[in-house]
Amino acid sequence: MKQHKKCVYCDEKLVGRSDKKFCDAQCKSAYQYQQTKLQPQRFYTKVDNQLKLNRKILKEYNRGGKVTVREALLVDKGFDPNFFTHYWKNQKGEVYLFVYEFGFLKIKERNNEKYVLVLWQEYMSK
Structure with missing residues (x-):
């Protein structure tokens, strides 16, 4: 058969x-x-996807090299500040978190939560 x-x-x-x-x-x-x-999605995949999304969002809103935006604006797009690749501490003691070449610093301005967005600069390597 x-x-x-x-x-x-x-x-x-x-x-x-x-x-x-x-x-x-x-x-x-x-x-x-x-x-x-x-x-189920692997942990590495979740982290990698969130880093890619964070970078995309930071790149979209930081076209001038340094800009301040409302926290809610980024979070609504899917930004998660808990996912970053490295940090840099300036002379004032402020810690900028970076997603590859795009950095952010959380600040409070007139009772509004905001992020200062910056681009990685050569002097930050020192």
Whole structure:
């Protein structure tokens, strides 16, 4: 009795090798994507995605090199200040947190929470 195997993804009848699992490359790719979506997101992936989002947001709002923006504006876009790559402390003792080349410092101005956004400068390396 000959057994007809079916594609793991779309249930189409398979023709060809006896160990074949998918009818074509699209079904294989779709199946692998589906399996990845079912798995819990790895910690590294979560951190990497948040860093990328933070960098994108800081880049979008800091076009002049140094600018002040409301905290709520960044947070509404998905910014999370707990994710940063490094920091720099100035002579006043203020600690700027950086997401790659884009830095931010939380300040309070007239009872409003704000961020001072800066770009990494060469003198900060010293």
